[in-house]
Amino acid sequence: MSGTPVKNTQPVELVVKGVSRTFPGVRGGQPTLALQPTDLEIPRNDFVTILGPSGCGKSTLLRIIAGLDKPTVGTVTLEGKPITGPGADRGMVFQSYTLFPWLTVRDNVAFGLREKGVAEKEKKEIVDSYIDKVGLRGFENYWPKQLSGGMQQRTAIARALANNPKILLLDEPFGALDNQTRGLMQELLLGIWEREQKTVIFVTHDIEEAVFMASRVVTMTARPGRIKSITPVDLPHPRHYTVKASPEFSALRLKLTEEIRSEAIAAAEHG
Ligand SMILES: Nc1ncnc2c1ncn2[C@@H]1O[C@H](COP(=O)(O)OP(=O)(O)O)[C@@H](O)[C@H]1O
Ligand SMILES: [Mg+2]
Numbered sequence: 001m002s003g004t005p006v007k008n009t010q011p012v013e014l015v016v017k018g019v020s021r022t023f024p025g026v027r028g029g030q031p032t033l034a035l036q037p038t039d040l041e042i043p044r045n046d047f048v049t050i051l052g053p054s055g056c057g058k059s060t061l062l063r064i065i066a067g068l069d070k071p072t073v074g075t076v077t078l079e080g081k082p083i084t085g086p087g088a089d090r091g092m093v094f095q096s097y098t099l100f101p102w103l104t105v106r107d108n109v110a111f112g113l114r115e116k117g118v119a120e121k122e123k124k125e126i127v128d129s130y131i132d133k134v135g136l137r138g139f140e141n142y143w144p145k146q147l148s149g150g151m152q153q154r155t156a157i158a159r160a161l162a163n164n165p166k167i168l169l170l171d172e173p174f175g176a177l178d179n180q181t182r183g184l185m186q187e188l189l190l191g192i193w194e195r196e197q198k199t200v201i202f203v204t205h206d207i208e209e210a211v212f213m214a215s216r217v218v219t220m221t222a223r224p225g226r227i228k229s230i231t232p233v234d235l236p237h238p239r240h241y242t243v244k245a246s247p248e249f250s251a252l253r254l255k256l257t258e259e260i261r262s263e264a265i266a267a268a269e270h271g
């Protein structure tokens with residue numbers, strides 16, 4: 001294999017400390033413990049994937065980091081500052097397509113910059129550069145409904161990145177795409193990360209995707225979730241899809257498959 005493994009020696013940027021989340025019961029029902037107390041430290045420029053079975057609390061954890069939900073107990077800090085709500089320092093991409101249907105591709109990507117009051121000329125430069133980076137040149141004036149799912153997600157990624165967030169948070173962003181498109185989107189996002197060196201937290205339940213994208217894979221236990229293991233991924237960059245055929249990749253996939261399998265078995269045994 002060509003290229004060199006990347007060792008991240010950057011300082012810790014995001015700290016999740018003792019974070020848990022209980023949702024109150026509906027109409028007198030039992031409360032749901034969605035996330036057990038969780039600690040996680042993420043260094044700057046890390047590409048962390050969070051892998052776990054459905055319902056284990058991945059989205060809950062990500063939404064708390066995004067400031068879209070509050071922990072029942074615990075704190076999240078970004079560069080030492082507590083997160084108390086959503087902010088431009090965190091960009092979010094969801095699985096379902098969340099573009100503004102009444103805005104063109106260009107205006108969707110420009111949305112955050114317009115909110116911030118960025119001058120017209122600078123805004124155009126930034127928007128054009130991200131439209132290029134996600135390969136949507138020529139589609140600037142299309143409406144979301146005229147785009148394929150993959151193109152919509154490329155627009156959503158460009159919209160999140162155009163704000164220059166410190167952290168990009170993605171919740172199963174490619175989950176609704178066909179396999180072929182999904183693989184291309186993985187490479188596209190990884191390529192952007194390799195060039196821009198952003199901190200990324202990427203939630204997925206797909207083991208292969210988790211390994212391929214990550215500098216570190218965080219696995220979670222079955223519901224109620226907590227962190228089960230953290231696995232460094234020292235596969236070289238630039239990372240090309242052919243790495244998926246390497247023995248190193250297979251070994252990581254097998255290790256994580258066993259971990260996730262044992263969670264699925266435990267979940268089945270305990271209801
Ligand atoms: N707003 C909510 N109210 C009540 N229960 C919720 C809410 N959001 C999530 N849950 C429950 O918390 C658990 C974890 O959900 P979630 O974080 O969405 O898991 P994942 O993203 O790993 O599939 C699930 O049992 C889910 O039903
Ligand atoms: Mg989820």
